[in-house]
Amino acid sequence: MHPSLLSIALLALSGLVLFLYAVSRLALALRQVAGDRVKGILDRFTKTVPMAILTGTVVTILLDSSSVVIILTIALVSAGALPFRNSLGVVLGANIGTTISSQLFAFDLGQYAVVAMLPGLLLLSLSKKRKGRTMGRALFCFGLLFFSLFLIGEAAAPLKEYRGVEAWLLQLENPLRGAGAGALMTLVIQSSSATLGMVIKLAAKGLLTLPAGIAVMLGAELGTCSDTLLATAGRGRPALRTGLFHLLFNLICITLGLLLIMPFTALVLRLAGHADVARQIAHAHVLFNVAGVLVFAPLVPLCQHLLEAWLPDQRPLARLATTKG
Template identity: 45%
Template sequence: MPSDSTAPPWDELVPSVLAGLALFLFGLRHLGQSLQEVAGERMKRSIAAATDNRLLGLLVGLVATTLLDSSSATIIIVISLVRAGQISFPQALGVILGSNIGTTVSSQIYAFDAMKYYAPALLLAGFLLHVLGRGERWKGYGAVALSLGLVFFSLNFIGDTMKPLGDYRPLRDWLVGQSSASGVLVGAAITAIIQSSSATVGIAVKMAKEGIMPLGAGIAIMLGAEVGTCADVMVASIGRERAALRTGLFQLLLNVITVALGIPLVGLLGRLVEATSGDVGRQIANAHILFNTAGALLFLPFTPWIARLLERLLPDRPRREAPGGAAALRLSDT
């Protein structure tokens, strides 16, 4: 075990952490794909049927994101429903707010110490179901379990690999010395690069549980992840119809405004969650759900006015296409 002044073996630690991160992102990506294959169509019908009420739409977005393990997947489904005319743009905003709460469920799961014991069982059960299962449904359930097991296993691997950093004082001093704003920028940059807020928050939770990440830095990075997660939806919205662009812009404005309001309150949020648990990793996960829930409830009453404002700023284009335009549109939607 290195002393406070001795550098850890970077030549071993960095490749191992990168390998663990690659497995983690691979597991997350396949988990989302598997969940969409198993429940995507039913989820789409449920969202379309339950968005007349803003609060109900929020609850539907929460449940959908929890089951699909991806706020981006939920928002993409919402965009497709708006474009198909099955729900209106104002109705979609409640679902998007709910998806922001639903994305915090994964951080709660990552904060459980028992996760390391579930990973091998999920890997084995998922593999057997996927290989031996009768019918596509059982194979799909196997793919979900296998992907979830890989997510848990790789996150634990990353945490175990980073344990020597807990005794490396320069890193601890650097993390403690970071301002809330710089922590937000770090979290946003990491999330934009790896395209997964779950991965950013999950690693922050794991580092905190290993004694590496202090609470203030963990909360700031979590706030940054909320901004960085908008990148993939915004990129997916570019060049699409105005409904898709308005949806991506709403998520970006929601997260940027709530994070801007949250930066001065990092200290207060930290004191609140310190009372909820003695485990710093659990405190970061609790801060995640508290912050996102407060932000969603803050915006929920104003969604009709926000929708009208965005529709004025980004009105629908006239339905006029050059020859071949419809075919080009269809190709761009795949």
């Protein structure tokens, strides 16, 4: 007897809730451990575009969240601690760094999650120092991340027996429909990592094809812009320019990705045809984001000038009054 769709949905939803909790707590713990150092690194190693891209990539890998890095960058730009031009390279680098998560998700590590969770729980419970407890929390949440994806995958496995669900998932091969589903899902759960994690797990269970996975991945890239745009609210023109650059970068890359989705899918198959579909989607994520950064990197000075012309710095009221007088 197959489990009901309700029981499948409840188990998958439980896994999703655990994943979102693990992501938020992991990002918070890593920020507590490395927050001040990250600010120093962003200020010191972002003087040139290549260095800013490299720094954004490394910091995103360490903090395991492109949104956290971009929001932190926006805050630093708003405070005047980071020049607007330096922030553009960091945003590009964050888009490369976030692809490491999808590579990790493609490994079936859920059954080994206790290897990280148990030491993390012991550190969290027994450590008398705050730093030790924070490290324990980070380790526990890192393991919980993979265990939650394992739950989602196990919940989704019986869906193969439901032809209606399988037929609906196949419809996501339509680029616009797949991208729309990915963007909507990411907007609702506020985590592109969760969207990609579910996509990779569905593909690993044979429920999602490579074209559908790529289409949903493109939509998730757009959905992730929402929280960074919210972070610009009330922070001044330089911070708003950084948030808009992130949005425009993703919009242009996604549009090109949708227009070229067939040759792009063929390229992924040519480069990673030997791998399973889950790994192919993870590779497609890396290839897409790296290609977008390579295209945009030489255009950073032009983007800077266009955004500064579009949204110039507001002059102080006192200076305006003097000018009028």
